[in-house]
Amino acid sequence: MLSQANSFGLTGLNGFPVKVEVDISAGLPAYETVGLPDAAVKESRERVRAALKNSGFEFPTARITVSLAPADVRKEGSVYDLPIALAILCADGRLKQAPLIRAVYLGELALNGDVRPVNGVLPMVIAAQQRGESVFFVPRENAQEAACAAGVRVFPVENLAQLVAFLRGEGGMEPQPRTEFAPEDAAYPFDFADIRGQAAAKRAAEIAAAGGHNLLLAGTPGSGKTMLSRAIPSILPPMTLSECMEVTKIHSVAGHRGLVTARPFRAPHHGASSAAITGGGSNAMPGEISLAHMGVLFLDEFPEFHRDVLESLRQPLEDGIVTVSRARMSCTYPASFMLVAAMNPCPCGNRGSRTKPCTCTPVQIQRYARRISGPLLDRIDMFIEMNDVPFEDLSGKGTGEPSAAIRQRVMAARARQRERFGAESTQLNARMNNRQIEAYCALDGPCRLMMERAFQRMNLSARAYQRLRKVARTIADLDGSETIREKHLSEAIRYRQLSILGGNEL
Amino acid sequence: MIDPSDRLELWLHYATGTKYRQFSAAREEYYYLEEAFEDVQKGRMERLSMLSEDVQKRLKEAAADGFMDRYIRWLDKNNVHVVTASSYAYPALLKEISDPPSVLFYKGTLNEDMQLPLAIVGTRRCTDYGKDVARTFGRELVKAGATVISGLATGIDAYAALGALSVEGAQDPTVAVLGCGIDVVYPKGNEKLYGAIAERGCLLTEFLPRTPALPQNFPIRNRIISGLSLGVLVVEAGERSGAAITARLALEQGREVFAVPGRITDLMSVGTNNMIRRGEAKAVTAVSHILEEFGEGSYSEEGQAVRFEELSPVEQRVVKALESGEKNEDELLESCACSVDELIPTLTGLTFSGIIKQLPGSVYALDPLQTNIVY
Numbered sequence: 001m002l003s004q005a006n007s008f009g010l011t012g013l014n015g016f017p018v019k020v021e022v023d024i025s026a027g028l029p030a031y032e033t034v035g036l037p038d039a040a041v042k043e044s045r046e047r048v049r050a051a052l053k054n055s056g057f058e059f060p061t062a063r064i065t066v067s068l069a070p071a072d073v074r075k076e077g078s079v080y081d082l083p084i085a086l087a088i089l090c091a092d093g094r095l096k097q098a099p100l101i102r103a104v105y106l107g108e109l110a111l112n113g114d115v116r117p118v119n120g121v122l123p124m125v126i127a128a129q130q131r132g133e134s135v136f137f138v139p140r141e142n143a144q145e146a147a148c149a150a151g152v153r154v155f156p157v158e159n160l161a162q163l164v165a166f167l168r169g170e171g172g173m174e175p176q177p178r179t180e181f182a183p184e185d186a187a188y189p190f191d192f193a194d195i196r197g198q199a200a201a202k203r204a205a206e207i208a209a210a211g212g213h214n215l216l217l218a219g220t221p222g223s224g225k226t227m228l229s230r231a232i233p234s235i236l237p238p239m240t241l242s243e244c245m246e247v248t249k250i251h252s253v254a255g256h257r258g259l260v261t262a263r264p265f266r267a268p269h270h271g272a273s274s275a276a277i278t279g280g281g282s283n284a285m286p287g288e289i290s291l292a293h294m295g296v297l298f299l300d301e302f303p304e305f306h307r308d309v310l311e312s313l314r315q316p317l318e319d320g321i322v323t324v325s326r327a328r329m330s331c332t333y334p335a336s337f338m339l340v341a342a343m344n345p346c347p348c349g350n351r352g353s354r355t356k357p358c359t360c361t362p363v364q365i366q367r368y369a370r371r372i373s374g375p376l377l378d379r380i381d382m383f384i385e386m387n388d389v390p391f392e393d394l395s396g397k398g399t400g401e402p403s404a405a406i407r408q409r410v411m412a413a414r415a416r417q418r419e420r421f422g423a424e425s426t427q428l429n430a431r432m433n434n435r436q437i438e439a440y441c442a443l444d445g446p447c448r449l450m451m452e453r454a455f456q457r458m459n460l461s462a463r464a465y466q467r468l469r470k471v472a473r474t475i476a477d478l479d480g481s482e483t484i485r486e487k488h489l490s491e492a493i494r495y496r497q498l499s500i501l502g503g504n505e506l
Numbered sequence: 507m508i509d510p511s512d513r514l515e516l517w518l519h520y521a522t523g524t525k526y527r528q529f530s531a532a533r534e535e536y537y538y539l540e541e542a543f544e545d546v547q548k549g550r551m552e553r554l555s556m557l558s559e560d561v562q563k564r565l566k567e568a569a570a571d572g573f574m575d576r577y578i579r580w581l582d583k584n585n586v587h588v589v590t591a592s593s594y595a596y597p598a599l600l601k602e603i604s605d606p607p608s609v610l611f612y613k614g615t616l617n618e619d620m621q622l623p624l625a626i627v628g629t630r631r632c633t634d635y636g637k638d639v640a641r642t643f644g645r646e647l648v649k650a651g652a653t654v655i656s657g658l659a660t661g662i663d664a665y666a667a668l669g670a671l672s673v674e675g676a677q678d679p680t681v682a683v684l685g686c687g688i689d690v691v692y693p694k695g696n697e698k699l700y701g702a703i704a705e706r707g708c709l710l711t712e713f714l715p716r717t718p719a720l721p722q723n724f725p726i727r728n729r730i731i732s733g734l735s736l737g738v739l740v741v742e743a744g745e746r747s748g749a750a751i752t753a754r755l756a757l758e759q760g761r762e763v764f765a766v767p768g769r770i771t772d773l774m775s776v777g778t779n780n781m782i783r784r785g786e787a788k789a790v791t792a793v794s795h796i797l798e799e800f801g802e803g804s805y806s807e808e809g810q811a812v813r814f815e816e817l818s819p820v821e822q823r824v825v826k827a828l829e830s831g832e833k834n835e836d837e838l839l840e841s842c843a844c845s846v847d848e849l850i851p852t853l854t855g856l857t858f859s860g861i862i863k864q865l866p867g868s869v870y871a872l873d874p875l876q877t878n879i880v881y
Contacts, residue, residue, distance in 0.1 A: 198836065199836055199846045200846060202846075220867065345866055345867065351866045351867070352865065352866030352867020352869065353867060354867075354869075361660065362630075362631075362632075362660050363660060363693060385867055387836050387867060387869075388869075389836075450858075454858070475847075479847070486851075488851075490854040490855055491850045491854065494851070494853060494854045499634075499864065499867075
């Protein structure tokens with residue numbers, strides 16, 4: 001007997017339909033899986049056999065051929081356990097064919113017949129929905145995520161026996177209610193109100209959030225670089241529904257279950273490989289920069305990251321997407337994130353501290369500065385050195401403004417940017433191209449004079465000059481000003497000064 | 507080009523190196539060094555038996571055929587000049603010390619009558635304060651007509667030389683005395699400065715070419731720094747430092763010693779403050795204090811002046827707040843009663859006008875070395 005069941009597969013974020021076909025014929029008992037299965041798919045034989053037996057069904061003693069079509073695309077993971085089991089039951093004459101081709105089945109089987117969650121359910125459901133599918137049977141743990149998609153009926157499956165009973169018309173299952181998003185209510189663990197002092201650094205974070213600028217924080221250990229960075233997602237505007245979906249899809253592929261409604265904050269360790277950061281592995285999984293999409297990528301101990309890792313950030317920082325190419329596949333993931341880098345002011349960490357002396361020699365400091373300089377530093381719009389906070393201040397009461405108030409200003413500034421850019425693809429100051437900079441960041445007489453002085457004093461590159469104008473534009477937006485005024489530019493210049501970079505004149 | 511008359515002194519110096527006494531002993535024994543050279547070539551070492559075995563060995567080595575020709579060719583090719591103690595071009599002040607180097611190698615121009623030679627020395631681990639002071643004094647002293655002598659170490663020495671070189675059009679503004687061979691760049695980080703001094707000033711050493719920068723060389727080098735100078739200014743020095751040795755040597759040589767006072771809590775000011783406390787050094791807080799000592803009183807410091815009432819209200823508040831010492835942005839916000847988006851542009855403006863300066867850790871301070879505020 002022959003049977004068929006519908007399922008789905010993923011390459012990167014794109015789903016493709018998979019037809020699971022089973023043929024049972026007389027002959028010596030055998031089990032063959034074809035259609036480029038990986039090890040996990042091949043092993044499904046043992047899981048399916050045990051799950052069927054332990055759910056009270058007989059595993060047919062015959063020659064069984066399982067084919068996963070299309071035959072020339074590699075199939076991965078345990079997502080096909082459930083459709084294979086159902087197709088075997090159907091080929092054995094215990095289930096009708098019709099329901100198996102009218103719905104999409106996803107799920108891994110436990111040996112006792114329970115259905116276990118799998119990765120990437122949301123992108124598969126969305127892709128299937130776009131191809132006209134509307135009914136989905138997914139593991140119970142994945143049901144909430146799957147039910148975000150519009151226009152679908154999602155049935156949460158607990159175990160194989162329950163599903164077979166339902167498909168035989170015995171009832172017992174209810175569709176999952178549509179998952180409601182509330183990105184506005186997303187909770188963030190850190191609030192700006194908790195951070196004491198650091199008024200200038202907070203102001204810099206506000207500007208960076210408003211214009212989508214990348215930020216480099218330098219400061220003595222314990223000055224609050226990490227805490228400030230962790231609080232930055234809380235002042236970014238809440239994500240829209242479609243942004244939430246996009247982010248949830250990426251996290252689903254990476255195996256994180258549940259909805260992502262809060263802006264992501266990713267803090268990879270400085271030992272991370274370039275594949276871990278940009279994405280990779282034989283199946284081209286998304287890396288940290290894609291997991292930080294729409295949120296903050298925080299690189300603590302910035303100069304300690306491997307050179308090739310930092311270099312690999314350059315292209316995604318410009319383009320907002322990353323293409324991960326491997327021998328077998330090539331996937332493009334979104335990677336539009338705000339880079340927040342943190343570093344000590346010198347190798348010993350105490351430069352600029354008032355309580356501890358710095359023991360670094362000028363040569364050591366120069367060498368440290370050289371690790372971050374060059375093209376990458378040119379892609380960071382704003383630098384700020386944190387103030388050294390004495391211990392008494394840390395134990396005192398926080399008096400800062402709450403994140404919610406700052407977020408209002410950030411949103412107002414972003415609204416002004418949207419209004420200005422209109423239908424252009426750029427929506428943030430940080431992403432302006434040179435033509436837009438010329439059009440929107442005009443400098444008047446006093447500003448040009450200021451810029452000339454800055455050039456003389458600070459030894460700026462042409463790229464840094466453009467970055468200064470972008471940041472000045474954002475400061476003017478926060479101020480509600482149509483034009484960039486001298487005070488906006490002066491403030492922007494302040495965020496281009498890093499004492500460690502000033503010492504290499506010898 | 508090496509003067510042929512220097513050839514034999516170079517030969518003797520090649521063997522004795524920095525051992526000044528052996529050099530003079532041999533010099534006293536032979537009125538004509540030609541005789542010594544001939545004796546050594548013929549293996550007659552009797553009259554030179556007072557020299558150490560090592561020196562005798564090297565004398566023989568260097569007396570071999572063609573050796574001195576190769577040595578002198580190498581010096582010529584590398585643009586290294588030589589001045590010997592018997593030469594009229596030898597720095598007069600240096601001749602006065604008890605152990606003057608017998609031969610000096612130099613690159614650049616060694617000015618015969620150096621104007622007001624003054625040494626600026628200090629720690630290699632200078633603070634930003636020391637860096638500013640060294641640079642300003644280097645620059646202002648050159649403007650006032652002095653020549654700045656330093657040791658081309660990192661830190662204070664390098665910044666003093668940088669300050670001296672920053673005066674455009676100054677003739678031979680600075681001399682750097684090395685603790686290694688003339689062809690050795692040490693420390694490596696100063697390569698650019700090494701080149702700039704060779705071009706516009708003078709690099710000087712008594713060590714043989716290719717001598718590495720060994721730690722024991724520096725005290726030997728220091729006596730030349732002070733010996734070349736009328737006075738030595740110590741900008742920053744830790745409790746035990748090379749700068750303190752230079753200052754002691756300067757006192758022994760009868761030269762003036764000045765020190766820039768620092769805060770008593772700064773590790774890098776302990777040495778200078780101690781010198782002042784013990785009466786070994788005169789405290790100096792302005793360039794004119796040094797110049798007055800040498801009768802150059804007419805010099806007036808060139809820093810710009812800004813009238814306090816011409817500053818904007820926020821600027822006035824910032825300046826007032828900084829009068830009681832350096833402050834970071836949080837502290838300024840507290841004492842200036844303004845918002846952060848008002849304060850930050852003001853700080854940039856004041857920094858660009860040279861009224862205040864930014865220190866590491868987002869700390870700001872008044873910059874009286876650049877600007878005087880007139881109330």
